[in-house]
Amino acid sequence: AQKITQTQPGMFVQEKEAVTLDCTYDTSDQSYGLFWYKQPSSGEMIFLIYQGSYDEQNATEGRYSLNFQKARKSANLVISASQLGDSAMYFCAISTSYDKVIFGPGTSLSVIP
Amino acid sequence: DADVTQTPRNRITKTGKRIMLECSQTKGHDRMYWYRQDPGLGLRLIYYSFDVKDINKGEISDGYSVSRQAQAKFSLSLESAIPNQTALYFCATSAWGDTEAFFGQGTRLTVV
Numbered sequence: 001a002q003k004i005t006q007t008q009p010g011m012f013v014q015e016k017e018a019v020t021l022d023c024t025y026d027t028s029d030q031s032y033g034l035f036w037y038k039q040p041s042s043g044e045m046i047f048l049i050y051q052g053s054y055d056e057q058n059a060t061e062g063r064y065s066l067n068f069q070k071a072r073k074s075a076n077l078v079i080s081a082s083q084l085g086d087s088a089m090y091f092c093a094i095s096t097s098y099d100k101v102i103f104g105p106g107t108s109l110s111v112i113p
Numbered sequence: 114d115a116d117v118t119q120t121p122r123n124r125i126t127k128t129g130k131r132i133m134l135e136c137s138q139t140k141g142h143d144r145m146y147w148y149r150q151d152p153g154l155g156l157r158l159i160y161y162s163f164d165v166k167d168i169n170k171g172e173i174s175d176g177y178s179v180s181r182q183a184q185a186k187f188s189l190s191l192e193s194a195i196p197n198q199t200a201l202y203f204c205a206t207s208a209w210g211d212t213e214a215f216f217g218q219g220t221r222l223t224v225v
Contacts, residue, residue, distance in 0.1 A: 035213045043201060045216040091155060093214065100171070101146060101207055101214045105155040 002027045004092050004104035011109050013082045020067070021077040021107045023092035032096040034075040036066065039089040039106075048090075051075055079109075087111045116140050119204050119217035126194050126224055134189045134220050136204030145187040146205040146214065149173060156203060162187055194224040 003026040013019035025034065036048040051059045051066045059066040067076040079086055087110050095101040117138045126132050136145065143164050148156040158171030160179040168179060176198060180188045191198055201221055205214040 033210075033212060037216075043219050043221075045203065045205075045219075047213050047215075050213055095207060095210075095212060095214070097210050100144075100158060100161045100169075101205065102158070103148070103156040108153075 002029075002032075002094050002096065002099055002102045004094055004102055006092055006104035006107050008107045009105075011107055013079075013086075013109065013111055015084060015111055015113050016081055018078060018080045019082055019109065021079070021090050021092075021109065023075045023077065023104060025073050025075060025092070025094050027094060027096060027099075029096040029098065032094055034066070034068070035093045035095070036064070036075075036077045037091045037093065037103075038086075039091065040085075041088070045091075049077070082111045084111050084113060115218065117204060117206055117215050117217040119202075119220050121220060122218060123221045124223070126222070128195055128224055130194050132191045132194055132222070134191075134202055134204075134222070136187045136189070136217055138185050138204075138206045138215075140206050140208075140215055141184075142206040142208050142215070143184065144207045144209065145181065146203075146207075147171075147177075147179060147187070147189045148203045148205065150201040150203065150219075159189065159202075191222075191224075194222075196224045198222065199224050 005024045032053045034051045038046045065078045092104040146161045147159040162181045204217040207214045
């Protein structure tokens with residue numbers, strides 16, 4: 001069975017600073033994908049970034065990067081130059097070819113002006 | 114038009130009533146999911162389907178049932194709604210493989 005752990009229920013960051021949101025995972029599959037989603041207060045789920053288990057380079061999408069450490073089974077999200085609009089819930093998720101998509105409990109990020 | 118459409122977007126219903134939440138997708142994906150989100154919490158899987166003939170229970174399936182009417186349609190039913198089923202419900206789809214899930218806009222259900 002797959003599992004996602006996010007140990008930070010809430011985080012604060014100063015505007016324009018970088019922040020790291022932690023995610024660890026567990027799966028017995030060799031091929032898997034890791035994802036981060038953002039959920040603003042309006043409720044929609046916004047896909048941010050993807051990392052495949054066989055990708056050797058860390059994924060980046062604009063201000064978002066994924067710090068993938070396969071041996072430690074971690075997939076931390078780094079947001080650079082935080083903006084007020086980054087205040088939201090952030091969910092880490094995992095999927096594999098033969099199993100369902102599972103989400104972590106989420107981290108609430110608040111950006112302070 | 115959205116790739117994954119949920120109807121209704123909001124619903125208030127009375128305890129004991131049967132209610133159906135519908136989901137349709139234009140992504141052509143085989144896999145479809147229903148998740149529930151309670152305030153301040155993550156997404157918990159209710160049911161999922163890997164194709165039309167495949168239906169699987171998730172971690173919180175009690176009190177819910179589903180129907181996969183076609184590859185593009187996956188409905189969630191509450192046979193006899195109760196107040197603790199008040200939540201935000203998401204439908205999602207994904208392709209085969211380690212791919213991301215694509216979400217509907219969510220349905221806010223209130224059971225009074």
